[in-house]
Amino acid sequence: MKLTCDRSLLEKALSKAKEATEKKAALPILTNFLLEAKGEKLTIKATDLENYLSLDVTANVLEEGAVCVPSQKLVDIVKNGNCSEVILSKSGENLLVECGRSKFKLVTVDVDEFPEFPEPEEEANSGTLDGKLLLEGIDRTDYAIPKDAENLVLNGMFINGKGEEVHFVGTDGHRLALYKPPVEGFELKLLIPKKSLKVLKKLVEELDELEIKASESFAFVKGSEWELAIRLLEGEYPDYEAVIPTETNYNALVNVEEFVKALKRVTLLVEEKVKPVQITLADNLIKLEVSDPEFGEAQDEVEAEYIGEPISVEFNAKYLIEALDNYDSDRVWFKLANEDAPALIEAENPDDEPYLCLIMPMTI
DSSP, X not given: OEEEEEHHHHHHHHHHXXXXXXXXXXSGGGGEEEEEEETTEEEEEEEOSSEEEEEEEEOEEEEOEEEEEEHHHHHHHHHTOOSSEEEEEEETTEEEEEETTEEEEEEOBOGGGSOOOOOOOTTOXXXXXXXXXXXXXXXXXXXXXXXXXXXXXXXXXXXXXXXXXXXXXXXXXXXXXXXXXXXXXXXXXXXXXXXXXXXXXXXOOXXXXXXXXXXXXXXXXXXXXEEEEEEOOOSOOOXXXXXSOSOOSEEEEEEHHHHHHHHHHHGGGOOSSSOXXXXXXXXTEEEEEEEETTTEEEEEEEEEEOOSOOEEEEEEHHXXXXXXXXXXXXXXXXXXXXXXXXXXXXXXSTTTSOXXXXXXXXXX
């Protein structure tokens, strides 16, 4: 194997591929890249047995071949190289990496040890999504997805084709994020693990039109110069729509920036990760109160469009802030059905921003 490749292109590709490897793997082979030189391209393969990534880079291939090398070492070498072009060549049991005056000799592993990649079935269900839409769905829901929930199906984003909409859903059981843009003809239902979302964010460009195929266990996502097979989470996702209130009796319209600043101010006293704040809706006001037995008390007020009976509910301020930070609208609706119901947050004009958050109250 021997080839030359633009260093900056190779660096970008290796950085993306690195997300699909394991840093500390029970199987050492998972810390390696499989490099395949063929035709006019170098194909980089990486896997952690949950994500199987294949990524192409344009190259001048002088001798075809394949080699398996430590991923982090190759990333570091190319990233720190002082050259415009990298030369990769196989020499015995080593890979020679030349970049300007720098030369490295990397120990290789038998390519036959590298895991086989899954392939989509011919009759697999398929659909297409805009790259911008998928990235938006990830950004809007990722904060609500836990890393290690006991209920394993919660450890991922649910993509649910719903006729004329696609629902991107994330929940940890205490809060729910739902982004539901209009999309016709997408009928797949995919439960994508949290780590795979990070891999996708590295790969997807906003202008991409992504081809997605799904089998019972895998989703196959294809971009312009890459393919990613994702091992889907198993199990039935909760009926998230059932917990969204259809009617609310207490509805306040509030400025997002002012609400967030007030929440951050009153929780300055709280050093714990859970930051309880008492929210009271009163005439044209949202009142915020925090009490900490060690440091004292804090109160603040935010103007809001609200006329009705006063109501007070306690929430985790951290959850409120993370939800509010994901809105583009200047103002949002803060809605309550009753004192025991979750808070429903929607954009001032939901048709323009089809995104909502649901936050469960805290037990006082």
